[in-house]
Amino acid sequence: MKHVAATLLDTAKGIVEYSYEGNGPTILLFKGGHCTRDTDLSHSSLIYEGYSLLTISRPGYDKTDRSTGPSTEVFADTVIEVLNHLGINKVSVIAVSAAGPTGIALAVHHPERVEKLIMESAVTAPWEAGSKRQAKMLFGPSERVFWRSVKTLLRVMPDMVIKQMLGALTTENVENFYDQLSPNDRRFIFDMLATAQSGKGFSLDINQGIPDMSKIQAPVLGMYSHKDKSVPYSQALLLQSTVPSCEIYDVKSDSHLIWIGRSAQNVWNKRLEFLKQ
Structure with a gap:
Protein backbone atom coordinates (compact mmCIF):
# COMPACT_ATOMS: atom_id res chain seq x y z
CA MET A 1 0.00 0.00 0.00
CA LYS A 2 1.31 3.45 -0.92
CA HIS A 3 1.74 5.82 2.00
CA VAL A 4 3.12 9.25 1.13
CA ALA A 5 2.19 11.80 3.77
CA ALA A 6 2.66 15.59 3.69
CA THR A 7 5.03 15.64 0.71
CA LEU A 8 6.10 18.91 -0.87
CA LEU A 9 6.52 19.24 -4.63
CA ASP A 10 8.28 22.22 -6.18
CA THR A 11 6.11 23.01 -9.22
CA ALA A 12 6.47 25.71 -11.86
CA LYS A 13 4.18 27.98 -9.79
CA GLY A 14 5.51 27.16 -6.32
CA ILE A 15 5.35 24.55 -3.57
CA VAL A 16 2.38 22.16 -3.40
CA GLU A 17 1.67 19.86 -0.47
CA TYR A 18 0.04 16.51 -1.09
CA SER A 19 -0.44 13.07 0.45
CA TYR A 20 -1.00 9.84 -1.45
CA GLU A 21 -1.95 6.47 -0.02
CA GLY A 22 -3.78 3.26 -0.81
CA ASN A 23 -4.05 0.93 -3.79
CA GLY A 24 -6.35 0.90 -6.77
CA PRO A 25 -7.95 3.67 -8.86
CA THR A 26 -6.96 7.15 -7.74
CA ILE A 27 -9.43 9.53 -6.14
CA LEU A 28 -8.27 13.14 -5.93
CA LEU A 29 -9.66 14.95 -2.89
CA PHE A 30 -9.90 18.74 -2.59
CA LYS A 31 -10.86 19.60 0.99
CA GLY A 32 -13.11 22.53 1.82
CA GLY A 33 -12.53 25.90 3.42
CA HIS A 34 -10.57 25.98 6.71
CA CYS A 35 -9.61 22.31 6.29
CA THR A 36 -6.00 21.29 6.86
CA ARG A 37 -3.96 18.17 6.27
CA ASP A 38 -5.25 16.86 9.60
CA THR A 39 -8.96 17.41 8.85
CA ASP A 40 -10.71 14.19 7.89
CA LEU A 41 -14.38 14.29 6.91
CA SER A 42 -14.36 10.47 6.57
CA HIS A 43 -12.80 10.38 3.09
CA SER A 44 -9.64 8.62 4.31
CA SER A 45 -11.71 5.44 4.64
CA LEU A 46 -11.84 5.24 0.83
CA ILE A 47 -8.45 3.54 0.93
CA TYR A 48 -10.12 0.59 2.67
CA GLU A 49 -12.61 0.37 -0.21
CA GLY A 50 -9.87 -0.38 -2.74
CA TYR A 51 -8.95 3.15 -3.83
CA SER A 52 -5.84 5.29 -3.74
CA LEU A 53 -6.52 8.66 -2.14
CA LEU A 54 -4.53 11.64 -3.38
CA THR A 55 -5.15 14.75 -1.28
CA ILE A 56 -3.75 17.99 -2.66
CA SER A 57 -3.82 21.01 -0.37
CA ARG A 58 -5.26 23.98 -2.19
CA PRO A 59 -3.47 27.37 -2.50
CA GLY A 60 -2.92 29.06 0.85
CA TYR A 61 -3.66 25.91 2.86
CA ASP A 62 -1.01 23.90 4.69
CA LYS A 63 2.31 24.37 2.83
CA THR A 64 0.83 25.01 -0.62
CA ASP A 65 1.88 28.43 -1.90
CA ARG A 66 -0.78 30.93 -2.94
CA SER A 67 1.20 31.41 -6.15
CA THR A 68 0.25 27.89 -7.29
CA GLY A 69 -3.32 29.04 -7.84
CA PRO A 70 -4.25 32.71 -7.85
CA SER A 71 -7.17 31.44 -9.92
CA THR A 72 -8.76 28.00 -10.13
CA GLU A 73 -7.63 27.72 -13.76
CA VAL A 74 -4.00 28.26 -12.80
CA PHE A 75 -4.26 25.79 -9.94
CA ALA A 76 -5.81 23.22 -12.29
CA ASP A 77 -2.61 23.41 -14.35
CA THR A 78 -0.57 22.99 -11.16
CA VAL A 79 -2.61 19.92 -10.22
CA ILE A 80 -1.83 18.38 -13.61
CA GLU A 81 1.86 18.89 -12.85
CA VAL A 82 1.39 16.91 -9.62
CA LEU A 83 -0.46 14.14 -11.47
CA ASN A 84 2.29 13.97 -14.08
CA HIS A 85 4.93 13.80 -11.36
CA LEU A 86 3.13 10.83 -9.80
CA GLY A 87 2.46 9.16 -13.14
CA ILE A 88 -1.32 9.32 -12.73
CA ASN A 89 -3.27 9.46 -15.96
CA LYS A 90 -6.89 9.91 -14.80
CA VAL A 91 -8.61 10.57 -11.49
CA SER A 92 -12.06 10.75 -10.03
CA VAL A 93 -12.37 14.04 -8.16
CA ILE A 94 -14.13 14.84 -4.90
CA ALA A 95 -14.58 18.56 -4.22
CA VAL A 96 -15.84 19.54 -0.78
CA SER A 97 -17.62 22.80 0.08
CA ALA A 98 -15.41 25.80 -0.83
CA ALA A 99 -13.33 23.54 -3.09
CA GLY A 100 -16.20 23.31 -5.56
CA PRO A 101 -14.71 25.82 -8.03
CA THR A 102 -11.39 23.93 -7.91
CA GLY A 103 -13.03 20.64 -8.88
CA ILE A 104 -15.01 22.37 -11.61
CA ALA A 105 -11.91 24.06 -13.02
CA LEU A 106 -9.98 20.80 -13.26
CA ALA A 107 -12.89 19.10 -15.04
CA VAL A 108 -13.38 22.03 -17.42
CA HIS A 109 -9.75 22.74 -18.33
CA HIS A 110 -8.41 19.18 -18.28
CA PRO A 111 -11.34 16.92 -19.24
CA GLU A 112 -9.03 14.15 -20.42
CA ARG A 113 -7.71 13.71 -16.86
CA VAL A 114 -11.02 13.65 -14.97
CA GLU A 115 -13.00 10.41 -14.90
CA LYS A 116 -15.81 11.61 -12.60
CA LEU A 117 -16.54 14.58 -10.37
CA ILE A 118 -18.30 14.43 -7.00
CA MET A 119 -19.46 17.71 -5.50
CA GLU A 120 -20.15 17.37 -1.76
CA SER A 121 -21.97 20.41 -0.31
CA ALA A 122 -19.81 22.19 -2.84
CA VAL A 123 -19.89 25.81 -3.96
CA THR A 124 -21.12 26.42 -7.53
CA ALA A 125 -21.88 30.17 -7.42
CA PRO A 126 -19.97 33.33 -6.46
CA TRP A 127 -20.04 34.36 -2.81
CA GLU A 128 -22.51 37.05 -1.82
CA THR A 195 -7.86 20.85 13.06
CA ALA A 196 -9.18 23.93 11.24
CA GLN A 197 -7.01 26.78 9.99
CA SER A 198 -7.85 29.24 7.25
CA GLY A 199 -4.28 30.23 6.47
CA LYS A 200 -4.23 32.42 3.40
CA GLY A 201 -6.49 30.01 1.56
CA PHE A 202 -9.96 31.12 2.57
CA SER A 203 -9.35 34.68 1.42
CA LEU A 204 -8.67 33.18 -2.00
CA ASP A 205 -11.73 30.93 -1.80
CA ILE A 206 -14.23 33.75 -1.35
CA ASN A 207 -12.97 35.57 -4.46
CA GLN A 208 -12.74 32.64 -6.87
CA GLY A 209 -14.74 32.78 -10.06
CA ILE A 210 -16.81 29.82 -11.23
CA PRO A 211 -15.64 28.24 -14.51
CA ASP A 212 -18.24 27.51 -17.18
CA MET A 213 -19.86 24.35 -15.81
CA SER A 214 -21.56 23.61 -19.13
CA LYS A 215 -18.13 22.56 -20.43
CA ILE A 216 -17.77 19.71 -17.94
CA GLN A 217 -17.61 16.44 -19.87
CA ALA A 218 -17.28 14.02 -16.95
CA PRO A 219 -20.30 12.58 -15.16
CA VAL A 220 -21.06 14.62 -12.03
CA LEU A 221 -22.68 13.64 -8.75
CA GLY A 222 -23.77 16.48 -6.50
CA MET A 223 -24.71 15.69 -2.89
CA TYR A 224 -26.53 18.51 -1.10
CA SER A 225 -28.90 19.16 1.78
CA HIS A 226 -31.96 21.42 1.67
CA LYS A 227 -31.10 22.51 5.22
CA ASP A 228 -27.58 23.69 4.42
CA LYS A 229 -27.27 27.34 5.48
CA SER A 230 -23.69 27.66 4.22
CA VAL A 231 -24.19 26.43 0.64
CA PRO A 232 -27.86 26.97 -0.30
CA TYR A 233 -29.65 24.22 -2.20
CA SER A 234 -30.08 26.65 -5.09
CA GLN A 235 -26.43 25.93 -5.90
CA ALA A 236 -27.29 22.25 -6.34
CA LEU A 237 -30.03 23.22 -8.77
CA LEU A 238 -27.61 25.47 -10.64
CA LEU A 239 -25.18 22.58 -10.98
CA GLN A 240 -27.92 20.26 -12.21
CA SER A 241 -29.26 22.73 -14.76
CA THR A 242 -25.84 23.62 -16.17
CA VAL A 243 -23.77 20.42 -16.31
CA PRO A 244 -24.65 18.11 -19.24
CA SER A 245 -24.40 14.87 -17.22
CA CYS A 246 -25.29 15.54 -13.60
CA GLU A 247 -27.15 13.69 -10.86
CA ILE A 248 -28.20 15.48 -7.69
CA TYR A 249 -28.58 13.35 -4.59
CA ASP A 250 -30.76 14.97 -1.95
CA VAL A 251 -29.14 14.23 1.39
CA LYS A 252 -31.57 14.04 4.29
CA SER A 253 -29.14 15.96 6.44
CA ASP A 254 -30.00 18.82 8.78
CA SER A 255 -26.90 20.84 7.94
CA HIS A 256 -23.94 21.48 5.67
CA LEU A 257 -22.21 18.52 7.34
CA ILE A 258 -23.58 15.71 5.18
CA TRP A 259 -20.88 13.36 6.52
CA ILE A 260 -22.58 12.95 9.91
CA GLY A 261 -26.07 12.21 11.19
CA ARG A 262 -28.74 9.77 10.12
CA SER A 263 -27.92 10.05 6.40
CA ALA A 264 -24.13 9.67 6.65
CA GLN A 265 -24.21 6.00 5.65
CA ASN A 266 -26.42 6.83 2.66
CA VAL A 267 -23.90 9.47 1.55
CA TRP A 268 -21.11 6.93 1.84
CA ASN A 269 -23.04 4.32 -0.12
CA LYS A 270 -24.06 6.77 -2.85
CA ARG A 271 -20.47 7.93 -3.28
CA LEU A 272 -19.22 4.37 -3.69
CA GLU A 273 -22.07 3.49 -6.06
CA PHE A 274 -21.20 6.43 -8.29
CA LEU A 275 -17.48 5.67 -8.27
CA LYS A 276 -18.10 2.05 -9.25
CA GLN A 277 -20.45 2.84 -12.15
Whole structure:
Protein backbone atom coordinates (compact mmCIF):
# COMPACT_ATOMS: atom_id res chain seq x y z
CA MET A 1 0.00 0.00 0.00
CA LYS A 2 1.31 3.45 -0.92
CA HIS A 3 1.74 5.82 2.00
CA VAL A 4 3.12 9.25 1.13
CA ALA A 5 2.19 11.80 3.77
CA ALA A 6 2.66 15.59 3.69
CA THR A 7 5.03 15.64 0.71
CA LEU A 8 6.10 18.91 -0.87
CA LEU A 9 6.52 19.24 -4.63
CA ASP A 10 8.28 22.22 -6.18
CA THR A 11 6.11 23.01 -9.22
CA ALA A 12 6.47 25.71 -11.86
CA LYS A 13 4.18 27.98 -9.79
CA GLY A 14 5.51 27.16 -6.32
CA ILE A 15 5.35 24.55 -3.57
CA VAL A 16 2.38 22.16 -3.40
CA GLU A 17 1.67 19.86 -0.47
CA TYR A 18 0.04 16.51 -1.09
CA SER A 19 -0.44 13.07 0.45
CA TYR A 20 -1.00 9.84 -1.45
CA GLU A 21 -1.95 6.47 -0.02
CA GLY A 22 -3.78 3.26 -0.81
CA ASN A 23 -4.05 0.93 -3.79
CA GLY A 24 -6.35 0.90 -6.77
CA PRO A 25 -7.95 3.67 -8.86
CA THR A 26 -6.96 7.15 -7.74
CA ILE A 27 -9.43 9.53 -6.14
CA LEU A 28 -8.27 13.14 -5.93
CA LEU A 29 -9.66 14.95 -2.89
CA PHE A 30 -9.90 18.74 -2.59
CA LYS A 31 -10.86 19.60 0.99
CA GLY A 32 -13.11 22.53 1.82
CA GLY A 33 -12.53 25.90 3.42
CA HIS A 34 -10.57 25.98 6.71
CA CYS A 35 -9.61 22.31 6.29
CA THR A 36 -6.00 21.29 6.86
CA ARG A 37 -3.96 18.17 6.27
CA ASP A 38 -5.25 16.86 9.60
CA THR A 39 -8.96 17.41 8.85
CA ASP A 40 -10.71 14.19 7.89
CA LEU A 41 -14.38 14.29 6.91
CA SER A 42 -14.36 10.47 6.57
CA HIS A 43 -12.80 10.38 3.09
CA SER A 44 -9.64 8.62 4.31
CA SER A 45 -11.71 5.44 4.64
CA LEU A 46 -11.84 5.24 0.83
CA ILE A 47 -8.45 3.54 0.93
CA TYR A 48 -10.12 0.59 2.67
CA GLU A 49 -12.61 0.37 -0.21
CA GLY A 50 -9.87 -0.38 -2.74
CA TYR A 51 -8.95 3.15 -3.83
CA SER A 52 -5.84 5.29 -3.74
CA LEU A 53 -6.52 8.66 -2.14
CA LEU A 54 -4.53 11.64 -3.38
CA THR A 55 -5.15 14.75 -1.28
CA ILE A 56 -3.75 17.99 -2.66
CA SER A 57 -3.82 21.01 -0.37
CA ARG A 58 -5.26 23.98 -2.19
CA PRO A 59 -3.47 27.37 -2.50
CA GLY A 60 -2.92 29.06 0.85
CA TYR A 61 -3.66 25.91 2.86
CA ASP A 62 -1.01 23.90 4.69
CA LYS A 63 2.31 24.37 2.83
CA THR A 64 0.83 25.01 -0.62
CA ASP A 65 1.88 28.43 -1.90
CA ARG A 66 -0.78 30.93 -2.94
CA SER A 67 1.20 31.41 -6.15
CA THR A 68 0.25 27.89 -7.29
CA GLY A 69 -3.32 29.04 -7.84
CA PRO A 70 -4.25 32.71 -7.85
CA SER A 71 -7.17 31.44 -9.92
CA THR A 72 -8.76 28.00 -10.13
CA GLU A 73 -7.63 27.72 -13.76
CA VAL A 74 -4.00 28.26 -12.80
CA PHE A 75 -4.26 25.79 -9.94
CA ALA A 76 -5.81 23.22 -12.29
CA ASP A 77 -2.61 23.41 -14.35
CA THR A 78 -0.57 22.99 -11.16
CA VAL A 79 -2.61 19.92 -10.22
CA ILE A 80 -1.83 18.38 -13.61
CA GLU A 81 1.86 18.89 -12.85
CA VAL A 82 1.39 16.91 -9.62
CA LEU A 83 -0.46 14.14 -11.47
CA ASN A 84 2.29 13.97 -14.08
CA HIS A 85 4.93 13.80 -11.36
CA LEU A 86 3.13 10.83 -9.80
CA GLY A 87 2.46 9.16 -13.14
CA ILE A 88 -1.32 9.32 -12.73
CA ASN A 89 -3.27 9.46 -15.96
CA LYS A 90 -6.89 9.91 -14.80
CA VAL A 91 -8.61 10.57 -11.49
CA SER A 92 -12.06 10.75 -10.03
CA VAL A 93 -12.37 14.04 -8.16
CA ILE A 94 -14.13 14.84 -4.90
CA ALA A 95 -14.58 18.56 -4.22
CA VAL A 96 -15.84 19.54 -0.78
CA SER A 97 -17.62 22.80 0.08
CA ALA A 98 -15.41 25.80 -0.83
CA ALA A 99 -13.33 23.54 -3.09
CA GLY A 100 -16.20 23.31 -5.56
CA PRO A 101 -14.71 25.82 -8.03
CA THR A 102 -11.39 23.93 -7.91
CA GLY A 103 -13.03 20.64 -8.88
CA ILE A 104 -15.01 22.37 -11.61
CA ALA A 105 -11.91 24.06 -13.02
CA LEU A 106 -9.98 20.80 -13.26
CA ALA A 107 -12.89 19.10 -15.04
CA VAL A 108 -13.38 22.03 -17.42
CA HIS A 109 -9.75 22.74 -18.33
CA HIS A 110 -8.41 19.18 -18.28
CA PRO A 111 -11.34 16.92 -19.24
CA GLU A 112 -9.03 14.15 -20.42
CA ARG A 113 -7.71 13.71 -16.86
CA VAL A 114 -11.02 13.65 -14.97
CA GLU A 115 -13.00 10.41 -14.90
CA LYS A 116 -15.81 11.61 -12.60
CA LEU A 117 -16.54 14.58 -10.37
CA ILE A 118 -18.30 14.43 -7.00
CA MET A 119 -19.46 17.71 -5.50
CA GLU A 120 -20.15 17.37 -1.76
CA SER A 121 -21.97 20.41 -0.31
CA ALA A 122 -19.81 22.19 -2.84
CA VAL A 123 -19.89 25.81 -3.96
CA THR A 124 -21.12 26.42 -7.53
CA ALA A 125 -21.88 30.17 -7.42
CA PRO A 126 -19.97 33.33 -6.46
CA TRP A 127 -20.04 34.36 -2.81
CA GLU A 128 -22.51 37.05 -1.82
CA ALA A 129 -21.13 40.44 -0.80
CA GLY A 130 -22.28 40.14 2.82
CA SER A 131 -20.63 36.76 3.24
CA LYS A 132 -17.42 38.10 1.73
CA ARG A 133 -17.32 41.02 4.17
CA GLN A 134 -17.83 38.74 7.16
CA ALA A 135 -15.22 36.28 5.91
CA LYS A 136 -12.64 39.03 5.39
CA MET A 137 -13.21 40.27 8.93
CA LEU A 138 -12.88 36.85 10.59
CA PHE A 139 -10.49 35.01 8.30
CA GLY A 140 -8.29 37.75 6.89
CA PRO A 141 -5.14 38.99 8.66
CA SER A 142 -6.55 38.05 12.06
CA GLU A 143 -7.45 34.44 11.19
CA ARG A 144 -4.73 33.00 13.43
CA VAL A 145 -6.08 34.91 16.42
CA PHE A 146 -9.60 33.79 15.57
CA TRP A 147 -8.75 30.11 15.36
CA ARG A 148 -6.51 30.25 18.43
CA SER A 149 -9.44 31.65 20.39
CA VAL A 150 -11.84 29.04 19.00
CA LYS A 151 -9.52 26.16 19.87
CA THR A 152 -8.90 27.48 23.37
CA LEU A 153 -12.63 27.79 24.02
CA LEU A 154 -13.24 24.41 22.37
CA ARG A 155 -11.19 22.73 25.08
CA VAL A 156 -13.00 24.58 27.87
CA MET A 157 -16.57 24.90 26.56
CA PRO A 158 -16.91 22.53 23.60
CA ASP A 159 -20.72 22.51 23.55
CA MET A 160 -20.94 26.29 23.36
CA VAL A 161 -18.35 26.57 20.58
CA ILE A 162 -19.90 23.80 18.49
CA LYS A 163 -23.37 25.34 18.79
CA GLN A 164 -21.98 28.72 17.76
CA MET A 165 -20.39 27.25 14.66
CA LEU A 166 -23.48 25.21 13.77
CA GLY A 167 -25.46 28.43 13.54
CA ALA A 168 -23.73 29.11 10.22
CA LEU A 169 -24.24 25.59 8.89
CA THR A 170 -27.88 24.69 9.51
CA THR A 171 -31.28 26.25 8.88
CA GLU A 172 -32.66 24.23 11.80
CA ASN A 173 -32.91 25.38 15.40
CA VAL A 174 -29.35 24.93 16.66
CA GLU A 175 -30.32 23.69 20.12
CA ASN A 176 -32.63 21.04 18.70
CA PHE A 177 -30.10 20.03 16.08
CA TYR A 178 -27.33 19.70 18.65
CA ASP A 179 -29.47 17.63 20.98
CA GLN A 180 -30.06 15.10 18.20
CA LEU A 181 -26.36 14.61 17.48
CA SER A 182 -24.78 11.36 18.60
CA PRO A 183 -21.54 11.38 20.64
CA ASN A 184 -19.68 10.35 17.46
CA ASP A 185 -21.23 13.23 15.52
CA ARG A 186 -20.18 15.70 18.21
CA ARG A 187 -16.67 14.27 18.18
CA PHE A 188 -16.61 14.68 14.37
CA ILE A 189 -17.43 18.40 14.70
CA PHE A 190 -14.98 18.82 17.59
CA ASP A 191 -12.16 17.28 15.54
CA MET A 192 -13.10 19.32 12.49
CA LEU A 193 -12.82 22.55 14.48
CA ALA A 194 -9.71 21.42 16.35
CA THR A 195 -7.86 20.85 13.06
CA ALA A 196 -9.18 23.93 11.24
CA GLN A 197 -7.01 26.78 9.99
CA SER A 198 -7.85 29.24 7.25
CA GLY A 199 -4.28 30.23 6.47
CA LYS A 200 -4.23 32.42 3.40
CA GLY A 201 -6.49 30.01 1.56
CA PHE A 202 -9.96 31.12 2.57
CA SER A 203 -9.35 34.68 1.42
CA LEU A 204 -8.67 33.18 -2.00
CA ASP A 205 -11.73 30.93 -1.80
CA ILE A 206 -14.23 33.75 -1.35
CA ASN A 207 -12.97 35.57 -4.46
CA GLN A 208 -12.74 32.64 -6.87
CA GLY A 209 -14.74 32.78 -10.06
CA ILE A 210 -16.81 29.82 -11.23
CA PRO A 211 -15.64 28.24 -14.51
CA ASP A 212 -18.24 27.51 -17.18
CA MET A 213 -19.86 24.35 -15.81
CA SER A 214 -21.56 23.61 -19.13
CA LYS A 215 -18.13 22.56 -20.43
CA ILE A 216 -17.77 19.71 -17.94
CA GLN A 217 -17.61 16.44 -19.87
CA ALA A 218 -17.28 14.02 -16.95
CA PRO A 219 -20.30 12.58 -15.16
CA VAL A 220 -21.06 14.62 -12.03
CA LEU A 221 -22.68 13.64 -8.75
CA GLY A 222 -23.77 16.48 -6.50
CA MET A 223 -24.71 15.69 -2.89
CA TYR A 224 -26.53 18.51 -1.10
CA SER A 225 -28.90 19.16 1.78
CA HIS A 226 -31.96 21.42 1.67
CA LYS A 227 -31.10 22.51 5.22
CA ASP A 228 -27.58 23.69 4.42
CA LYS A 229 -27.27 27.34 5.48
CA SER A 230 -23.69 27.66 4.22
CA VAL A 231 -24.19 26.43 0.64
CA PRO A 232 -27.86 26.97 -0.30
CA TYR A 233 -29.65 24.22 -2.20
CA SER A 234 -30.08 26.65 -5.09
CA GLN A 235 -26.43 25.93 -5.90
CA ALA A 236 -27.29 22.25 -6.34
CA LEU A 237 -30.03 23.22 -8.77
CA LEU A 238 -27.61 25.47 -10.64
CA LEU A 239 -25.18 22.58 -10.98
CA GLN A 240 -27.92 20.26 -12.21
CA SER A 241 -29.26 22.73 -14.76
CA THR A 242 -25.84 23.62 -16.17
CA VAL A 243 -23.77 20.42 -16.31
CA PRO A 244 -24.65 18.11 -19.24
CA SER A 245 -24.40 14.87 -17.22
CA CYS A 246 -25.29 15.54 -13.60
CA GLU A 247 -27.15 13.69 -10.86
CA ILE A 248 -28.20 15.48 -7.69
CA TYR A 249 -28.58 13.35 -4.59
CA ASP A 250 -30.76 14.97 -1.95
CA VAL A 251 -29.14 14.23 1.39
CA LYS A 252 -31.57 14.04 4.29
CA SER A 253 -29.14 15.96 6.44
CA ASP A 254 -30.00 18.82 8.78
CA SER A 255 -26.90 20.84 7.94
CA HIS A 256 -23.94 21.48 5.67
CA LEU A 257 -22.21 18.52 7.34
CA ILE A 258 -23.58 15.71 5.18
CA TRP A 259 -20.88 13.36 6.52
CA ILE A 260 -22.58 12.95 9.91
CA GLY A 261 -26.07 12.21 11.19
CA ARG A 262 -28.74 9.77 10.12
CA SER A 263 -27.92 10.05 6.40
CA ALA A 264 -24.13 9.67 6.65
CA GLN A 265 -24.21 6.00 5.65
CA ASN A 266 -26.42 6.83 2.66
CA VAL A 267 -23.90 9.47 1.55
CA TRP A 268 -21.11 6.93 1.84
CA ASN A 269 -23.04 4.32 -0.12
CA LYS A 270 -24.06 6.77 -2.85
CA ARG A 271 -20.47 7.93 -3.28
CA LEU A 272 -19.22 4.37 -3.69
CA GLU A 273 -22.07 3.49 -6.06
CA PHE A 274 -21.20 6.43 -8.29
CA LEU A 275 -17.48 5.67 -8.27
CA LYS A 276 -18.10 2.05 -9.25
CA GLN A 277 -20.45 2.84 -12.15
